[in-house]
Amino acid sequence: MPGAGSAAGARRRGLLLLLLLLFAFSAPAAGFGSAKKAYMKEKVRKMFYHAYENYMAHAFPHDELKPLTKTFTDSLSELGNLKLEHLPQNYNGSALTLVESLSSLVILGNYTEFVKGVLWLSDNLRFDVDARVNLFECNIRVLGGLVSAHILATDSKSRLEHGLYKNQLLDLAKDLGQRFLPAFETPTGLPYAWINLKYGVMENETTETSTSGCGSLILEMGALSRLSGDPRFEAAALRALRKLWSMRSPLNLLGTNLDVVTGEWIEYSSGIGAGVDSFYEYLLKAYVLFGSDEFWEMFHSAYLAVQKYFRHGPWYHEADMRTGKATYWQLTSLQAFWPGLQILVGDIAAANSSHREFFYIWERFGVLPERYLLDHNMLHPTEKYYPLRPEFAESTFYLYQATKDPWYMKVGETIVNSLNYNTRVDSGFASIRDVTTMELEDHQHSFFLSETCKYLYLLFDDSFLADENYVFTTEGHPLPIKISWHEKLPAAYIPSNWTSLKGGNLAVGLSALSQQVCPATSSGLSISPQIESACHVPDLHSDHRCRIDDECGIDSSNCRKRVCSMAGYCGLWLFVL
Numbered sequence: 001m002p003g004a005g006s007a008a009g010a011r012r013r014g015l016l017l018l019l020l021l022l023f024a025f026s027a028p029a030a031g032f033g034s035a036k037k038a039y040m041k042e043k044v045r046k047m048f049y050h051a052y053e054n055y056m057a058h059a060f061p062h063d064e065l066k067p068l069t070k071t072f073t074d075s076l077s078e079l080g081n082l083k084l085e086h087l088p089q090n091y092n093g094s095a096l097t098l099v100e101s102l103s104s105l106v107i108l109g110n111y112t113e114f115v116k117g118v119l120w121l122s123d124n125l126r127f128d129v130d131a132r133v134n135l136f137e138c139n140i141r142v143l144g145g146l147v148s149a150h151i152l153a154t155d156s157k158s159r160l161e162h163g164l165y166k167n168q169l170l171d172l173a174k175d176l177g178q179r180f181l182p183a184f185e186t187p188t189g190l191p192y193a194w195i196n197l198k199y200g201v202m203e204n205e206t207t208e209t210s211t212s213g214c215g216s217l218i219l220e221m222g223a224l225s226r227l228s229g230d231p232r233f234e235a236a237a238l239r240a241l242r243k244l245w246s247m248r249s250p251l252n253l254l255g256t257n258l259d260v261v262t263g264e265w266i267e268y269s270s271g272i273g274a275g276v277d278s279f280y281e282y283l284l285k286a287y288v289l290f291g292s293d294e295f296w297e298m299f300h301s302a303y304l305a306v307q308k309y310f311r312h313g314p315w316y317h318e319a320d321m322r323t324g325k326a327t328y329w330q331l332t333s334l335q336a337f338w339p340g341l342q343i344l345v346g347d348i349a350a351a352n353s354s355h356r357e358f359f360y361i362w363e364r365f366g367v368l369p370e371r372y373l374l375d376h377n378m379l380h381p382t383e384k385y386y387p388l389r390p391e392f393a394e395s396t397f398y399l400y401q402a403t404k405d406p407w408y409m410k411v412g413e414t415i416v417n418s419l420n421y422n423t424r425v426d427s428g429f430a431s432i433r434d435v436t437t438m439e440l441e442d443h444q445h446s447f448f449l450s451e452t453c454k455y456l457y458l459l460f461d462d463s464f465l466a467d468e469n470y471v472f473t474t475e476g477h478p479l480p481i482k483i484s485w486h487e488k489l490p491a492a493y494i495p496s497n498w499t500s501l502k503g504g505n506l507a508v509g510l511s512a513l514s515q516q517v518c519p520a521t522s523s524g525l526s527i528s529p530q531i532e533s534a535c536h537v538p539d540l541h542s543d544h545r546c547r548i549d550d551e552c553g554i555d556s557s558n559c560r561k562r563v564c565s566m567a568g569y570c571g572l573w574l575f576v577l
């Protein structure tokens with residue numbers, strides 16, 4: 001059943017589309033002729049500009065647009081910060097959405113606006129700010145945006161006059177990269193998840209990070225090193241990646257959360273979604289970008305392990321890295337990137353079958369819900385949102401590129417119509433808070449411009465890819481594949497002792513998340529005391545005593561509400577896996 005959104009969206013297109021459809025049906029490409037393609041491309045172009053121009057009008061130079069209230073949010077310091085702790089008092093944004101839009105402007109062919117943006121950032125963007133940011137988010141969005149835009153500003157297609165552009169974006173990227181380096185000064189070389197751009201690692205900073213948080217830095221930091229000639233960025237990211245890989249289990253599986261000081265796992269369960277996703281992505285893309293066999297060998301082993309332990313038909317569940325036993329049976333919106341990655345490996349049939357399942361869920365809800373419980377065949381009780389995520393559009397683009405099957409363009413059309421119908425408002429595009437009601441949330445994420453619109457546009461017009469090969473970062477920023485970056489580097493390029501490690505008195509400060517680990521239940525039904533997940537809600541009393549069910553929380557091992565037993569303890573009665 002097609003989503004209500006796409007049906008109504010189709011109605012609104014009116015007569016023009018009827019004419020186009022007649023044309024399309026007469027074309028040989030089984031339902032998606034060139035006029036239809038041009039029409040869809042124009043529709044996506046309008047979406048991007050609706051998002052971009054409203055950001056510029058109501059939010060720039062702040063970070064992101066709040067499209068319902070026509071205001072802004074300085075969200076760079078909030079990204080990944082669920083508890084909103086240590087927010088800066090005096091931070092006025094980093095023009096995040098503009099940084100994220102630059103490569104999309106080039107792909108849409110708008111060099112005039114690209115040049116304007118580059119020059120504004122060159123003159124105004126500064127990172128000497130008292131803001132604690134998430135290293136991973138800042139790396140993929142800001143560093144990646146700057147590095148990619150620098151390359152696009154200096155390539156032969158750019159209209160930037162040499163006199164105007166003196167590598168200012170690269171200088172900004174170098175400045176930012178240097179501010180990242182103190183995060184890597186840990187006994188393990190694994191970086192802290194958080195860094196204050198002005199002051200470095202904060203006192204009592206949490207030592208907990210995620211696999212993707214410390215394992216997906218190599219594309220941006222490697223590119224920065226190759227462009228700047230300063231090997232420290234690539235060395236730091238590579239050292240962290242090697243350490244992380246050394247922590248894999250004998251099954252070649254990794255967990256989701258770990259401690260950067262002790263190098264021990266905190267969360268042993270993992271899958272291909274949140275907290276892990278871009279780790280796999282970057283192993284393969286690093287191989288494509290830098291050509292080193294080391295990345296391919298890591299990726300190959302990791303990929304085989306994923307297919308062996310996480311895959312269940314077209315679905316991917318999570319598993320415990322130590323045993324390979326299934327833990328959570330959940331589909332998450334972030335997992336939808338996986339078929340795209342499988343296209344890069346050449347695993348088209350597997351990509352196609354998973355993509356179809358995601359499309360089925362998309363059609364059922366009109367968008368992809370954040371989390372869907374496969375074992376109970378229902379939405380996750382709290383994670384019912386859709387924040388304009390790109391992953392499904394991304395995979396659709398890759399599948400079309402690999403197969404040229406016009407069916408994927410029809411999928412793209414469904415996505416475009418659904419986004420316009422459900423999320424477009426007068427001043428931009430709003431996130432969806434609840435996919436069952438389509439209630440909106442006042443936030444236009446920067447990745448809507450850097451990824452969602454970009455991949456949809458590339459689906460209908462891939463002329464940007466005509467004369468150069470690119471790797472897209474996990475934030476959708478293109479990096480060209482250069483033969484010179486594949487050349488074997490001298491051994492001295494990455495010395496093993498480049499960093500001054502701090503002394504051994506680093507406090508192990510666990511975050512609130514890690515301290516919420518469920519105790520093993522007395523019934524012995526808990527899968528593992530270490531396992532926790534985003535649905536976890538602790539019991540009201542820390543000794544787990546209760547009088548009524550409402551005093552009990554939600555069990556992290558299966559996202560079920562705990563109930564109050566006859567003996568007065570919170571526990572699990574219904575146990576299904």
Ligand SMILES: *[C@@H]1O[C@H](CO)[C@@H](O)[C@H](O)[C@H]1NC(C)=O
Nearest residue numbers: 089090091092093128129130
């Ligand atoms: C942020 O803006 C406020 C109000 O315009 C200004 O007083 C403050 O100095 C600015 N802070 C920074 C870091 O630029």
Ligand SMILES: *[C@@H]1O[C@H](CO)[C@@H](O)[C@H](O)[C@H]1NC(C)=O
Nearest residue numbers: 049052053109110111112113
């Ligand atoms: C480029 O972007 C600007 C700002 O959104 C817009 O006014 C202009 O029409 C765009 N140019 C093209 C060729 O699309």
Ligand SMILES: *[C@@H]1O[C@H](CO)[C@@H](O)[C@H](O)[C@H]1NC(C)=O
Nearest residue numbers: 202203204205206507508509
């Ligand atoms: C850091 O933790 C120590 C020990 O818990 C505490 O005494 C100190 O006040 C904390 N410092 C900050 C800045 O939070």
Ligand SMILES: *[C@@H]1O[C@H](CO)[C@@H](O)[C@H](O)[C@H]1NC(C)=O
Nearest residue numbers: 348349350352353356403405
């Ligand atoms: C994708 O799956 C569909 C449905 O099973 C099938 O008809 C189609 O041929 C597949 N395409 C590819 C490229 O595997």
Ligand SMILES: *[C@@H]1O[C@H](CO)[C@@H](O)[C@H](O)[C@H]1NC(C)=O
Nearest residue numbers: 492494495496497498499500
């Ligand atoms: C790193 O090691 C090399 C060779 O072992 C040595 O020559 C160099 O001085 C060391 N550098 C630092 C910063 O310790």
